[in-house]
Amino acid sequence: MPRINPIDPNQAQGKAKTLLDAVQGKFGRVPNLMKTMANSPAVLESYLNFSQTIGGGSFTPALREQIALVIAGVNGCNYCASAHTAIGKGAGVDAEELQANLRGFSTDPKVEAVLTFAKAVVIQRGWVADEDVENFRAAGYADGELAEVIALVALNTFSNYFNHIAETEIDFPLVESGEQAKV
Numbered sequence: 001m002p003r004i005n006p007i008d009p010n011q012a013q014g015k016a017k018t019l020l021d022a023v024q025g026k027f028g029r030v031p032n033l034m035k036t037m038a039n040s041p042a043v044l045e046s047y048l049n050f051s052q053t054i055g056g057g058s059f060t061p062a063l064r065e066q067i068a069l070v071i072a073g074v075n076g077c078n079y080c081a082s083a084h085t086a087i088g089k090g091a092g093v094d095a096e097e098l099q100a101n102l103r104g105f106s107t108d109p110k111v112e113a114v115l116t117f118a119k120a121v122v123i124q125r126g127w128v129a130d131e132d133v134e135n136f137r138a139a140g141y142a143d144g145e146l147a148e149v150i151a152l153v154a155l156n157t158f159s160n161y162f163n164h165i166a167e168t169e170i171d172f173p174l175v176e177s178g179e180q181a182k183v
Contacts, residue, residue: 006035113139
């Protein structure tokens with residue numbers, strides 16, 4: 001049972017209603033995460049704005065989902081593992097690759113390099129080693145992409161922690177995050 005109750009979009013008022021209606025219009029549905037964040041329209045609006053802005057960065061939608069998956073895996077967030085697996089499939093990533101991404105691996109060495117770096121950022125709480133940055137750059141990534149990984153870690157860690165505390169009901173096909181959180 002959720003610790004923070006989701007807002008029914010049909011019962012929402014004011015800014016929460018406006019934001020939830022916009023989510024419905026854009027995605028055709030309102031995920032429980034966003035319904036729950038709507039308890040504070042400022043939180044939902046911040047999350048949506050951050051997501052939209054970082055979505056205009058250099059990473060493809062597929063790669064952003066793959067990065068979100070490794071973060072969900074490390075943080076042990078079943079809601080985000082489930083959501084980003086579904087969204088990743090919609091972005092064209094196959095199911096086997098998405099399962100590997102959740103554990104921090106990829107069949108593509110360049111994707112694996114960004115996942116390895118993102119995983120290090122989460123595990124080391126930002127205190128990555130020079131070698132982590134050097135390996136990321138050696139895979140062909142530049143400083144702008146380094147900055148974007150940090151932003152994606154922040155955004156996805158926020159949603160992971162939000163779901164942990166809220167105990168958001170999963171409204172996507174269930175994907176277990178595994179034991180990564182105990183790393």
